[in-house]
Amino acid sequence: MSIHTPLPRSSKRTRALFLGPAFVAAIGYIDPGNYATNIQAGADYGYLLLWVVVWANLMAALIQMLSAKLGLATGESLASMLGKRLPRWAVYPYWIQAEILAMATDIAEFIGAALGFKLLFGFTLMEGAVITAIISWAVLSLETRNLKTLQIVIGGMLLTVALIYVAELLFSHPHPASVLEGALIPGFDGRDSVFLAAGILGATVMPHVIYLHSAMSKAELVRYGKIHRKTIFRSTKWDVAIAMTIAGFVNLSMLAMAAAVFYGNPSAESGNIENAHETLTPLLGTIAAQIFGASLLIAGLASTIVGTLAGQEIMSGFVRFRIPLWLRRAITMTPSFIIIALGLNVTQVLVYSQVVLSFGIALALIPLVLFTSDRRLMRGYANPAWVKWLGWSTVAVVVSLNGYLLATS
Incomplete structure (x- = not known):
């Protein structure tokens, strides 16, 4: 007979206990790829593509909820x-x-972390x-000891990046009316803007964290027992809502800052992160530049750790094989070392x-939508x-956007 960890009696403590898996997934939504796409989108098109960030994050919240639900319902x-x-x-x-x-x-x-x-x-x-490489190896060692500790560390990194972008907004003073218009009114300006929209979508809705989130939810079910499935599911909704809100705020802030600082500024060479x-x-001061670098470093370190965990789950799940x-x-x-050694434009x-x-x-x-729509499977x-x-x-939406890119390439 398996022995499961008991749940706290307080509902608030229970909700707090299950904050973590979605925060780990959310790191994938603010990785250095987001920096590249959001900064380039803001610099080239101003606030025009903010609506893509909004819709991509709404999609992300739905997808991560489905992923968590799959793990909880099926084990x-x-x-x-x-x-x-x-x-x-x-x-x-x-x-493959x-x-x-x-x-x-x-x-x-x-x-991105190396650039930070x-x-x-x-x-x-x-x-x-x-x-x-050294730091990521050290943090990954926590996974073999206590998954919750690793979740707390990565969640702390997510919150730190969010706080940094509160400061960046204060420094950059984006135009509120333009932010609102860009976030609410869809629009493109040529094929390059569609290309960047696909990049924003790819950087926001990340395939690897879809796989990882379901595995972490399964781990919660194993630890606390199927008898608590409904309680865990209710708490997971809070986990996803809070984590995705934070990730969405960071992405919106990143693009809005780039639009406010770089768009239409002839002295701002902003197509490159460096x-x-x-x-x-010169535009916002040394502190703004330093905390930008710090946010890139933290996001890169956290997301590369999450990426490694996701890769491990992908191998274990598909082919029942694990490597250290x-x-x-x-x-x-x-491949990253090879790219750096070749001197490519990062x-x-x-x-x-x-x-x-x-x-x-x-x-x-x-397959995620198919599985989670199956009544017999989802219990x-x-x-x-x-x-x-x-x-x-x-x-x-995803298939149409990618089809357009292929057709116009």
Whole structure:
């Protein structure tokens, strides 16, 4: 007979206990890829694409709720469900594409953290990459001891980045009416704006955290027992709502700051993250530039850790095989070291990696909507009709946007 951890008697303490998995997932929504796409969107188009950030974060909240629900209702992660239910011939190709997407994610995250070290402390990118590798290895060691401790550490990083962007908004003074208009009224300005919209979507709705969130919810169910499934599910709604609100605020603030500072400013070379950092000093002051670098560093470190955990879950779920986290960390960071050694434009690499990710969203999202709509599988937690409609509408938007990019390439 398995022994489960008892829940606190207080409902508030219970809700607080289950804050964590969505905060880990939310880090994927504010990784360095978001910095590249949001800053470029704000610099090139002002407040025009703020509505994309709003809708992408609403999609993200829905998707993460579905992912958490799948883990709680079935006791399985999305990756393990696919590994069991796909035809045998399809399992390995599906696993490989998921691994490629996870590695594309890690490129953005790892390089972003290395760039943060460069901007803050003057290290070379290669030195920053080495330091990033050491720190990420150290933090990942927490996962083998206590998953909740790791969730608290990453959640603290998310809150720190959010506080930094409160300060950045105070420094940059975005125009309130323009922010409201850009956030509420959809619009594009040519193919390049659509390309950036796809990048924002790829940077916000992240395939790898769809896999990871379901696995973390499954772990909560195993720890506290199926008898508490309803209580955990209610608390998970708070977890997702709070975490996604914070991530959405950071993304909106990032783009609004770039629009306020860089758009229409001939002296602001902002298409590059490094140039954006350098330009912030004369425009907003040294403190604004330094805390920008700090936010990039923190977001990069946290998200590269999350990316490694997601990759581990993808392998374990699809092919029932695990490798040591240190070995996975070594494998996934190798492309980043190669990119840095070749001297490629890191901002362009970040933007293109996010566009690649946008093409993988549907491959994770379609089975997620199918599984969570299955009444027999979900044991009373199946999606109601309106959630199904929202889920399939999200799939349609993603596929349409990617189809447009392919057709106009």
